[in-house]
Amino acid sequence: MDTIKTQQWTSDSVAADLERAIHEHRLPPATKLGEDELGDAYGISRTTVRAALHTLSHRRLVELKRNRGAFVAQPSVREAREVFEARALLEPRTARSAAERMTGAALAFLRANIEDEHAALDANENGRALFLSGQFHVEIARIADQTTIETFISELISRSSLIIALYWRRRAALCETQAHHALLDAFARRDGDSAEQLMKNHLLDLVASLDLRNVAQPATSLREALNR
Amino acid sequence: MDTIKTQQWTSDSVAADLERAIHEHRLPPATKLGEDELGDAYGISRTTVRAALHTLSHRRLVELKRNRGAFVAQPSVREAREVFEARALLEPRTARSAAERMTGAALAFLRANIEDEHAALDANENGRALFLSGQFHVEIARIADQTTIETFISELISRSSLIIALYWRRRAALCETQAHHALLDAFARRDGDSAEQLMKNHLLDLVASLDLRNVAQPATSLREALNR
DNA sequence: GTGCGCAATATTGTATACAATAATGTGTGC
């Protein structure tokens, strides 16, 4: 399973590549990320792989278990709630700022993003659609010109993708594109109040679409799953 | 310059040790953090040191320049503003949650923290006082029982310490202990409204105590400093 | 004497070798 050796992989680019794979659900929660295996796949040494895994563990996308290895993270119900509480603090106000600083180019980018997501859904590329949907949120922070907050939101979005993989309830296609359309309209009107409120509701809808009853919690360990 | 070989250093413990040194202004902005030097100091190999430096760079406390090395970060004026904007979004609401969930033990911890800070100031240990002052903020997030937000705030607090090192205006002793006292009172009353408002004002006071006119921006490079 | 280019040096970037640890398979004793 060799990759095309076109690229000169660095720990950062490997981390980005893995993050996208996780975000798109190509690497589902709990997947073992063996160092040798990844090194072979990318054609690099374990040193670089380890640095990439370290990066992802800081973003809570990968869990490092000492002497056990790296695994795609499995956010707990508790963590899922926390991620959306953090998003609720950061994103609505950031959406307001973005609306107030909106430019034509930024609007066009967001519009294109929504179209891409539709295209991905039509092509049954659900992973890619999910990634694009997340990118919409990150882009808002970029438009708001808040790099620091953007970094936080970017991490939270990626973690949300894991949460969706574990706790998504409605199996129907992601019906949230409506929310993004509504946000786009508010942005076009440079209406900060609406943007903030729409984002707030959008996040509430997202949480509501999850099954966060502790019952459904996936087992971290077999022992736990079997109550032994 | 050997350290006591008492501890078995890991990349995480080294990172934590360095972060505290940075937070306490024992390692000022722009300090070169040579890998060999650190390895000798801690009695470990460059491998572990590199992992620690990587961790700190993710927290934006260290800047890694390719083929140049690691340096204690020098947040720009822009970044300084962003850090406090992020704190303004996260901390007031978190203080409210903490007030609503306050317990006797948590109150005692916060009270002790303020006393420790006073003691440090009396002993002229300004760095330690600054660290304790930051710990007060992080502890609030812990009391609010929001691990994810706590991680963000913890990073922002450490970065704030660098910002204070670069842009602090009032050279008088940190007079902010009053603000922490007032917060403590609100917490004791479990008064979420007051706690949120006090935290909001506290952060505004902090920003106001900084000199964030672009004039005072420290030079990233000599070239820039000399306009050449 | 000044400026440019090259060589020397120091430091980081990457790969690999070895050590430590955990998981697993096997054998022996009861």
Added chain:
DNA sequence: GCACACATTATTGTATACAATATTGCGCAC
């Protein structure tokens, strides 16, 4: 036949060796 201890194996943790790069010092040409 079962349980426990030990050996084996696989994988990660750490150190070191080598390669690549940037900086610095020196010498030569003009």
